[in-house]
Amino acid sequence: MTAPLHWKLVIDTTDAQTLADFWAAALGYEVEDQSRLIAQLLSSGDLPEAAVTEHDGRRAFRGLAAVRHPEDPYDAFTGIGAGRRLLFQDVPEPKTVKNRLHIDVHAEPDGRDDLVARLETLGATRLREVNQGPAGHWWVMLDPEGNEFCVA
Structure with a gap:
């Protein structure tokens, strides 16, 4: 191994x-x-x-x-x-297209909204909410330089 x-x-x-x-x-x-x-x-x-x-x-x-x-x-x-x-x-060069690789940040149970709000105070921006029912629910966000990441 x-x-x-x-x-x-x-x-x-x-x-x-x-x-x-x-x-x-x-x-x-x-x-x-x-x-x-x-x-x-x-x-x-x-x-x-x-x-x-x-x-x-x-x-x-x-x-x-x-x-x-x-x-x-x-x-x-x-x-x-x-x-x-x-x-x-x-x-x-500046960022011009969507990231091909991104970070997923996992909140504590029932803590996603609080985590999203805390990240916004640090300079992140909400891009869109994704709700796929039982398959998952998360926010796509941008860091201060516009790199996408997800908060689930």
Whole structure:
């Protein structure tokens, strides 16, 4: 039997730091703090200052940010998670079509409406409600950059 593979979901963005903040709050994840790694790379000359920005009072990689599940393992020095993880990377082109891959967020029993309302306060937008009776009932929503996700 082959061991399961490690993976992360990479999401193209126009503002990686802001979208990481949204998804960390939406999912109850933590934004990875890679400031120690960045400090070491800067001091050794392996990273130019232009590759770094500041966000929420700490140094971060420009155009890159990640969030990880708070209970999954991570490297304390690099801040990089070794479990459930989303990586956001800035790209030059804007989003133009529907996502081919999306996140489904599952609410607690009878908690879908409260979760949808909470996500709206974080910057999400309701796109449409889907009710297929016994097969399922969910909201299609947009994150702050217009990426579709579902709340069931």
